[in-house]
Amino acid sequence: LKPIPVEAVVRGYLAGSGWKEYQDNQAVCGVKLPAGLENASKLPEPIYTPAAKAEMGEHDENITFEQTVAMIGPELAAQIRDVSIALYKAAAEMALQKGIIIADTKFEFGLDKAGKLVLMDEVLTPDSSRYWPLESYVVGQNPPSYDKQFLRDWLETAQVGGKPWDKTPPAPRLPKEVIEKTAAKYQEALTRLMG
Template structure:
C-alpha cells in the first residue's frame, strides 16, 4: 500500500503492528486524490520536508489514537493535509481528525475480520454504493443522488455520537 509492504495474513479490520504513512497527491476538485509512495513524495517536496510530513503525521495519529482509546474508540485511519504558507512554513490544514477524514470504530464491538460499525461517513458511503439516479446505479458523477432525510439524520447521529464519546 503506497509502497509499504503489509504483513502477511491480514484480515479485514486487522490492526497493524505500527502506524503506516500512506501519502497521496492532491487531485483536481471533484477528483480522487492519488496514492503515491514515500519516494514519490520525496521527488515532489524533497527529502527533508517529506520526512517532516511523515513524522508529524504519525505522531499526530499516535496521540489522537491513544486519546481516543481512553474513550472507547479506535481510530482505524485518518488523513492529514499539509501545505506551505507564504513564508514556507509547514502548516496542517483543512479538517483534522473529523468523521469525514477518519474512520472511528467503537472498541467494544471491534472484531478482526468483520466490518466494524463506525462513527464516520462509512454509512453514507455504503448508502451511495446502492443509490440510483434516474433508475440506474449512480455513476459517481454529477448529478448526485438525492439524500433521503433518514440517511442525513443517521449520518448526523453517528457524528454526534463520536463527538459525545470523545468529549465525555
C-alpha cells in the first residue's frame, strides 16, 4: 500500500489535545464546537479531526479538513472522513454495550495499486484509541483509562539525566512497574471487550 500521510482521528468526546485546543478557541482542528463543554464532555456528534503524519520520532500535527483536502484532494479526503466516522460509530456502539466508552480513535489508510482506499495499521487498540470504563465516567474529569494514557502521564513526570524529559531521544527507561501496569490496562480492555 502507498500510505496516505494523514491520521484520521475521530472524537466522540472532548479529551487530550482536543480538550486543550477547545479551551483556546472552542474548536478542534477547525471544527467549531458548542460553548460550555468540559473536559471529557460527550460531543453532540462524533467529529473528524485529522492530523498530518510526522516523520518517525516527531509529533503528528493536528490539521483542518481543508488542509487535508489541499494535501490529498477533495474526494479522497471526504472518503477518509466518512469511512472513519462510520467505523468509529460502529465500534463505539459495540464497546458501549460492553461497558467501555471509546472517547476517540485514529485510523490510517493507504492506496493499493488500483488506487482503492484500504484501512491499514492497527485499528481500535489501546495504542490508537482512548478507552474509558463507563461506570467511572464523569464529565469534567479524566476518567481512568484502558489505554496508553497511563504511560503518557508517567512520561510527563519522567526524568532523563536529572532533568524533566523534553520528549527528544533518548527516551527515559521505563520501570518494570510502569510496563506491567500498562500491560494490565490493555489486558483489561481486551477482557471487557471480548468477554
